[in-house]
Amino acid sequence: MGVLQRFERRLEGMVGLAFARLFKGKVHPAEIAKALQREADEQRSILGEGRVLAPNVYRVRLGETDFAHLGQWSDQLAGELADMVTEHIEDEGYQVFDKVTVALERDDDLTTGIFEVSSEVADPARPAARAAVPPMASAPVDGHPPLPPLPPLRGRMATDTGKQNPSIVGRAGSRVTSTHVLVVDGPGTRHELSTGRNVIGRGTEADIRLPDTGVSRKHVDVVLDGDVATVEDLGSTNGTLVNGRRVTRQPLSDGDVIRIGHSVLVYRLDGA
Numbered sequence: 001m002g003v004l005q006r007f008e009r010r011l012e013g014m015v016g017l018a019f020a021r022l023f024k025g026k027v028h029p030a031e032i033a034k035a036l037q038r039e040a041d042e043q044r045s046i047l048g049e050g051r052v053l054a055p056n057v058y059r060v061r062l063g064e065t066d067f068a069h070l071g072q073w074s075d076q077l078a079g080e081l082a083d084m085v086t087e088h089i090e091d092e093g094y095q096v097f098d099k100v101t102v103a104l105e106r107d108d109d110l111t112t113g114i115f116e117v118s119s120e121v122a123d124p125a126r127p128a129a130r131a132a133v134p135p136m137a138s139a140p141v142d143g144h145p146p147l148p149p150l151p152p153l154r155g156r157m158a159t160d161t162g163k164q165n166p167s168i169v170g171r172a173g174s175r176v177t178s179t180h181v182l183v184v185d186g187p188g189t190r191h192e193l194s195t196g197r198n199v200i201g202r203g204t205e206a207d208i209r210l211p212d213t214g215v216s217r218k219h220v221d222v223v224l225d226g227d228v229a230t231v232e233d234l235g236s237t238n239g240t241l242v243n244g245r246r247v248t249r250q251p252l253s254d255g256d257v258i259r260i261g262h263s264v265l266v267y268r269l270d271g272a
Helices: 001-016 029-042 062-093
Strands: 044-050 052-053 057-062 099-106 115-118 178-184 191-194 199-201 222-226 226-235 240-242 244-246 249-251 257-260 263-270
Touching: 001 029, 001 062, 029 062, 029 115, 029 257, 029 263, 057 199, 062 099, 099 249, 226 240
Parallel strands: 057 099
Antiparallel strands: 044 052, 057 115, 178 191, 178 263, 199 222, 222 226, 226 249, 240 244, 240 257, 257 263
16 A cells, blocks of 8 residues: 555544545645655755755645635644655655654635645754755755765665656556556546546546536546556636646646546556
8 A cells, every 4th residue: 555545544534524525626635645745756855875855844835715624633634744745755765854744824825725835854953044955965055064964764775866757657668567547536436547538527428427517528638648647628617636736738647636626536556
């Protein structure tokens, strides 16, 4: 079971209700979890010698309605999200300066269903200088002393030197046999994707039909080309969100959360 699946199981125990009903039209915790995971990947820093430093302080900004809605689980949810990020960091072999923390904050400029995630490296040895992370652990920056040695790596050694590309699955030239599935949150209905177009909508022409008045007749298409699935909005009335961000076209990675209308779908890549 992966990090996101474990988080979802713990969340089910915490909430105790069907997600689709409880989070209808609002920010879904699974969206926040996936966005935090991606934030850790995209904001990591390469320190040399195969060492990778990830942020340890994360902030999630929510609009007034979403903040009020999630407020009843604020402390517990923040703790579960921090545990999820910690598990992901350990699985990837990243390092952190201090304990991972997640804070939920209110931002009245954000509309319902939209949220923003930010992060930073907080070095307890230098509380007044959190943002500057030198490219090598032994190099001083702006007159500051070198960063102290990081603890030994846990998990596998990370040796890449750039941001991850979530659209790449497997290795070039290799054949990967995998099953691409969309899981409708709430009823848990699984729809295996076929090669080519997989239109999702409310109309009878859709390959995956959703009885949701907020969904257009032909709302979104998930195109499966080889081992890459790409979501494409079809000019829908209410738009398409992936991990809380409005998109027109975007490759998907395992665990991505697609929200259209009041419906939530989770993309799963099995057998890769």
